[in-house]
Amino acid sequence: MGLLTALVTAPLLPVRVALWVAERVAEEAEAVYYDPGPVRAALAELEHRLVEGEIDEETFDREEDALLDRLEEIEEFRRSGR
Numbered sequence: 001m002g003l004l005t006a007l008v009t010a011p012l013l014p015v016r017v018a019l020w021v022a023e024r025v026a027e028e029a030e031a032v033y034y035d036p037g038p039v040r041a042a043l044a045e046l047e048h049r050l051v052e053g054e055i056d057e058e059t060f061d062r063e064e065d066a067l068l069d070r071l072e073e074i075e076e077f078r079r080s081g082r
Contacts, residue, residue: 036074043067 043064050060 034074034077036071039067039070039074 046055046060046063046067049055050057055063
């Protein structure tokens with residue numbers, strides 16, 4: 001039965017391989033998107049820019065809020081166990 005099944009399903013092999021590759025790409029994209037490291041680095045850079053006088057307090061607050069929201073989204077994703 002294994003040989004017969006292999007022969008019958010052989011035309012579907014490219015589709016299964018394409019789906020497998022798409023799943024791996026999606027997993028990697030998700031891992032990169034939900035990595036808190038770059039967001040934390042952006043927060044540190046933002047604080048550095050404020051200290052150096054490159055941005056004002058209002059810009060800092062606005063950008064910091066966006067980055068903190070992003071960190072919260074990442075934490076929620078990780079808690080959901082996806």
